[in-house]
Amino acid sequence: MIKFEHVSKVYTDGFKAVDSVSFEVPEGEFLVLIGPSGSGKSTTMKMINRMIPHTNGTISIDGKDITKLNPSELRRNIGYVIQQIGLFPHYTIEKNIAIVPELKGWDKEKIKDRVKELLIMVDLDPEVYGSRYPKELSGGQQQRVGVARALASDPRVLLMDEPFGALDPITRDQLQDQLITLQRKLKKTIVFVTHDMDEALKLGDRIAIMKDGNLLQIDTPEKILQEPASNFVEEFIGKDRIIQNPELMPVVSVMTTRVVTSLLNLSPEKALLMMRQQKITSLIIENDLDDSFIGLISAYELIKKMNSIQSIEEILIVPEHTLTITATAKDAIMMMPSVKYGVIPVLNEAKKVVGIVTRGTLLTALSSQWTELEGINE
Missing domain, CATH: 3.40.50.300 (P-loop containing nucleotide triphosphate hydrolases)
Structure with a gap:
């Protein structure tokens, strides 16, 4: 001590x-x-x-x-x-x-x-x-x-x-x-x-x-x-950042709308260059037909496997969890422990990404109930 x-x-x-x-x-x-x-x-x-x-x-x-x-x-x-x-x-x-x-x-x-x-x-x-x-x-x-x-x-x-x-x-x-x-x-x-x-x-x-x-x-x-x-x-x-009650906070209040998107035909080198230029750690991948959400690319995985992959599709992550724009901050808090790389896409009715929730954006949604939400930091 x-x-x-x-x-x-x-x-x-x-x-x-x-x-x-x-x-x-x-x-x-x-x-x-x-x-x-x-x-x-x-x-x-x-x-x-x-x-x-x-x-x-x-x-x-x-x-x-x-x-x-x-x-x-x-x-x-x-x-x-x-x-x-x-x-x-x-x-x-x-x-x-x-x-x-x-x-x-x-x-x-x-x-x-x-x-x-x-x-x-x-x-x-x-x-x-x-x-x-x-x-x-x-x-x-x-x-x-x-x-x-x-x-x-x-x-x-x-x-x-x-x-x-x-x-x-x-x-x-x-x-x-x-x-x-x-x-x-x-x-x-x-x-x-x-x-x-x-x-x-x-x-x-x-x-x-x-x-x-x-x-x-x-x-x-x-x-x-x-x-x-x-x-x-x-x-x-x-x-x-001052806390409100997350049960009453719409997810749109804890997400960032600064979402950088791309198609799967982007080369690994160009993808990494784009992420560095835009200062992001996750790149959202969209369908080239209707702009609907396909998955995401992690900068960590891209850097780690840059020399062993030919296409970003090889490291595409298809999240099991997404949120709709009607969700609340508490929904995001409950979901975050099981989300790989700490990024939750927020989708509209057309399955297009309107924002993302990360551990950082959730900091303002923390409340006195934090300790009751088991494993949020695990």
Whole structure:
């Protein structure tokens, strides 16, 4: 458990970056720190591993005051992922991941097994990527390596400072989903800094909203959406996100009408180019005769199988579940757990797509009944 007790950071010129902040992060929780520039969110996170020393108050991990611990040893037991990734360019991917275990004195065979395990965990083939150098990887692949390196010594605490902020929307969405999957499996204590409210709502078990060095509200996404603590919080999260009763909300209020469509004759290369240009993760496929819905293409599957398919029809997904325009937000909430890739097409009477519902668009439909809807996040 991480505990802040009246923690402040005051610089020599008198500027107070963090002002008497107190909160706890229970073991296994994913806490997101968010706020405008200069709010103190990154400073707060960096004080946990003493990258920035705090001025007043106490920060403890598992009951131990971090100022009583050796800084180097403290950092070796805390995973750290940053936006710039920070991979060593002259080291192979295997060597980059192995750095902390080597510093901790692990034997070579154990390190080798751990590196292989982690590369598989972040969906990178060890045989293909292990011997490569960072410059030979895409930005998204490098960020996966950064996550793997942070997990290398199996730390209980993971700090992530806007790790996906520099990535394109498709890659960012993929890595967010992968991080959610990893967290369900590993149950690390994660403190994650972002400036993106959609990212915070998607990832966090709880969200801490900061402004001018003060902690304004720390609550679950549902609680923050339902009961923002101040006018600033309400404005910051966006009034359009404030929760209503999902049973009374028409599905059209939680779907996006920004739907990009194509026919099946589009080549895989052109499909991927279109998705990147339009910044989407799902491409809707229509019948060339009447524009009715046929299925969808996932950017994740397309990227994964780009070199092994001749036609996008080979990865066409025909959803078992769709919604009509008369459905409600609650219908979408109940359906979402069984929907592959988290996309529900909304069809009109002519079976044409008028919008799509995603996990992101559903955030505004969450209510106090959330916990009664079993498995929504599974």
